[in-house]
Amino acid sequence: MVRVSDLASKSAAILIVEDDEDARAALAEILEMSGYAAVGVANGLEALGYLRDSTQLPSLIILDLMMHGMDGWEFRRLQKRDSKLAHIPVMVVTALNGARIDADEIMLKPLDIDNFLGIVKQYAGGRGA
DSSP states (O other), X not given: OXXXXXXXXXXXXXXXXXXXXXXXXXHHHHHHHTTOOEEEESSHHHHHHHHHHOSSOOSEEEEOSSOSSSOHHHHHHHHHHOTTTTTSOEEEEESOTTOOOOOSXXXXXXXXXXXXXXXXXXXXOSSOO
């Protein structure tokens, strides 16, 4: 996974907000193998801190909903209130069928990787799938 300090050297950065370390690493690997830079954090609070401190905002946020600390619903509510962050598209990736949240995309786990990468490409550009 790309470190925050390495982000400036990559294009089409994507922020992964996922509390499951294995799932976060797997998403980052899929994205990096497809030509994207990926930065992962464990919950909404870490995501807000990263975004507010960042000089280069990601082109897409991939957001889990059920997380310890700050969950995805609270993160999204606060993101939409912050004028610096509100414009960043959000793809929710969740196992919760029927989840209600204001997001640009919602995908259910387990992911169809080709569909996932197609959606990423719509928002983040780059080489994609």
